[in-house]
């Protein structure tokens with residue numbers, strides 16, 4: 001169990017003696033700094049805001065926080081375009097603010113994971129600015145992918161790769177003398193040039209950046225686009241369109257190349273020099289969960305997000321298949337499985353489940369909100385009963401829906417502005433979260449909110465839900481408290497499936513001499529099913545008739 005005991009980090013001392021593998025069952029809460037809490041009233045969340053809300057996170061019962069990027073950045077992709085990896089963007093605060101936050105996180109008995117963006121920099125990064133300014137022949141161009149164009153005048157991109165955000169993955173440069181020059185590769189926005197990881201300076205720089213933040217006291221890194229760093233030699237054409245549909249089972253010359261593993265092995269040796277069980281978690285979109293498991297072999301990264309789980313619809317049979325596959329794949333390399341339902345890149349699960357399945361992760365339809373919330377709560381209790389670690393995205397504990405009707409003119413997602421990108425509607429899950437019933441930006445800050453919050457947002461606020469029986473916030477608090485108290489929640493690497501009617505998923509977990517049974521009814525009608533022992537928690541009230549209501553998950557425990 002991930003329990004707060006004497007082996008937690010001590011106040012102000014950084015990660016002191018830790019229980020081995022604290023992260024194997026941890027609940028890690030994603031803070032999206034722009035949208036969590038605004039300490040200086042400029043309408044944009046910041047580090048001071050996060051710091052002021054640490055008691056809330058401690059009381060919620062999470063083990064660690066992961067912060068999306070807060071580094072110096074022109075914010076072309078909400079901070080995932082980093083201009084200086086060792087500086088805090090003024091919009092979020094200062095380096096001393098980061099230092100204070102790290103110390104304070106530890107003082108609250110929590111751990112802190114920061115985002116690392118190694119696939120690409122910002123176009124404003126010093127290396128890239130100089131590479132452009134120095135023109136062809138600049139040695140700094142070798143740290144990115146600069147290539148001459150095809151066609152008689154070099155007017156065509158060097159290959160047929162497409163950007164994740166839509167359009168070609170190449171942008172043509174203009175030479176210092178004003179003539180059209182070489183092209184550079186960007187798998188994301190043009191403001192995000194990809195590094196060439198074959199150049200040794202890139203690896204050296206990132207090992208140094210790791211040390212910088214490890215010395216600051218962070219407990220780990222979330223590795224952005226971990227599948228993208230190494231490209232196939234020669235940058236071969238793919239020969240198809242619509243290339244960047246992720247998880248489609250196809251190998252790509254720009255993703256999931258075997259060479260990435262060498263990078264992670266070298267990083268692991270750096271991390272292991274530091275005390276305190278620090279970790280890496282990979283954002284690795286690969287064709288299969290089995291390929292993802294390669295990122296978490298014993299000498300590589302510690303965890304990887306389980307995107308196949310996130311993209312599975314609310315359907316018992318499909319969930320069972322992916323749960324088994326995930327556990328098998330991760331067990332084969334000795335890594336804990338992770339689970340996740342929402343993050344800053346996908347439509348919130350309360351809205352995904354409010355819509356028919358199969359629509360993907362970028363939705364513009366609110367769907368049936370009541371149904372979505374009911375399923376979201378059930379999906380959360382299912383996730384939290386599985387063995388391993390789980391990631392919770394800020395606001396999901398309030399049952400927030402996606403804001404699907406943001407006016408186009410307020411949107412900032414760069415993908416929205418490029419035709420046919422894979423993403424595009426990510427602003428809807430990034431709307432600042434409500435803390436209070438009313439007031440300026442519902443308690444987010446004193447100066448409005450960078451994305452407009454919908455009317456009625458305050459009814460979903462922390463204040464509105466605190467202490468209210470049956471609220472989603474109290475459900476999360478109860479579930480996370482139960483995880484601390486019950487050894488069978490989180491522990492181990494297996495589930496024992498129980499017989500259950502079609503549409504119901506039921507399993508037993510045993511640890512520390514105690515049993516826990518979890519059952520999830522993914523159908524729209526009640527089914528006769530009840531667990532043994534005492535009801536510990538359910539996502540909706542159970543009747544007295546031995547039935548599991550529609551779209552409901554429940555936990556039973558026996559001594």
Ligand code: GLC
Pocket residue numbers: 077080081117188224225283344345
């Ligand atoms: C990751 C991030 C996403 C970002 C992209 C490019 O997928 O989660 O927000 O846009 O990488 O850095």
